Amino acid sequence: MKHIVVLGLGKVGTLAGELLHGAGFDVTGIDMRAAPSDLPFITKTCDLSSPSSFEADLAKPDAVLSCLPYHLNTSVATVAHAAGIHYFDLTEDVPTTRAIMAMSSDSKGLMAPQCGLAPGFVGIVGADLIAQFSDCRACKMRVGALPQNPTGLMGYSFNWSPEGVVNEYLNDCEVLEDGQIKSVSPMEWIEKLYIDGTELEAFTTSGGLGTMCETYLGRVPNMDYKTMRYPGHVGLMNFFFHELLMRDRRREAGEILVNAKPPVEDDIVYVHVSAEGLINERLARREFVRGYKPIEVAGKRRTAIAWTTASSVVGIIEMVRDGGLPNSGFLKQEDVPLAGFLATTTGSSYEDYGAF
Structure with missing residues (x-):
């Protein structure tokens, strides 16, 4: 896993893209609005509410991270499943997660929703x-x-x-x-x-x-x-x-x-x-x-909410790339070892910056 597309460049999506870039990934960020020009990765604009508008962008990368509102994630996961690439998101929505779990039964890539703070x-x-x-x-x-x-x-x-x-x-x-x-x-x-x-x-x-x-x-x-x-x-x-x-x-x-x-x-x-x-x-x-x-x-x-959420999903993506987690099927957050997560470049922030 080398090239990853990040959909949605709000505070969390932008930071996730920067952290992924810093962890050695080739990143393409896509948003409905033009992104800041100082980001260290390629950015594009398109209508993210329409799967057909970004379907071609998911044909070649190894993975997609959706940082979009929960109601758009099922469509993104469907496109990722058809393309045979890894899928990650931050959703807390239960029906969305169940739909993605159903897709994972025959997915070529890993289907990993709920990779944020809670769930995550x-x-x-x-x-x-x-x-x-x-x-x-x-x-x-x-x-x-x-x-x-x-x-x-x-x-x-x-x-x-x-x-x-x-x-x-x-x-x-x-x-x-x-x-x-x-x-x-x-x-x-x-x-x-x-x-x-x-x-x-x-x-x-x-x-x-x-x-x-x-x-x-x-x-x-x-x-x-x-x-x-x-x-x-x-x-x-x-x-x-x-x-x-x-x-x-x-x-x-x-x-x-x-x-x-x-x-x-x-x-x-x-x-x-x-x-x-x-x-x-x-x-x-x-x-x-x-x-x-x-x-x-x-x-x-x-x-705090931006870096904890972005660090959680990027730490998991690092573990998948490095072989610490499966590369197909459905990922449950409770199957992610805490020690392995905290040992990642990004996940270590949870250990380094937690008070009390």
Whole structure:
């Protein structure tokens, strides 16, 4: 794997292209708008909402990374599957992932969705913790991408795709409870937790577990994923979406929220993963708790959500290229070894820049 096409050159896509270039890949970036002229890789423009417009661009490369909104990924994966090349994306959308999984049954290349932060890195960490137990009774995964200096009652800024946030706030959530796979409502199961003295609330959101419920069914009886926010956020979001019925107007809801809470540069990504069970026949608990802040990457200061997301997928792509992961079929994030991921040029950032 040498030549990779990156579709979508927003903050994450642009940084992913730069990291891939720095890791030795030949990169072509494609977006609907003209890209900055100072990027170290080739760029093109085309209508990414139409698969026919980029089909020819996926005929010759070895892989494609989609950094597009989730609803475009199935079409990209279909083109990649037909071309016989590797496919990677960042989606949290469950129906999209299931469609890509179905394609992988006869794919010539690797089909690897959900390679971002959550799902993605958080699942890699969760699997590593579970493996430390002879009998794991529970695994809980929590991620929050937040402003360092929150303002207002909501305490939030939309540094991530509004479409993705609205999607995960409204779609049902898969969990393992008492040994059974269950579907539960989003923005429920509210809990309080603290990271380095900062009070946070966590609540169910969709997609963060990826394929882990199916993988650990019969092995880990209780598992769930929750999003972390500052206290009071989930109550306001439930009011906005359900009492004001904005759940029926998703696109407009995203526009309203971003207009009210635009992105900030000083963000922080909290990761809190824990597992409990038996180690050497004694009850124990293991935790992975980190706070990731903006850092300088490829000569520019990058937000925490941008570099953690881009680093996750690029680290996985490095592992596939170098033989550390399969090169065909379907990749589950829980099958990615944490030690191998952290040993990659890009994935090592998670080890180097995590506080706490």
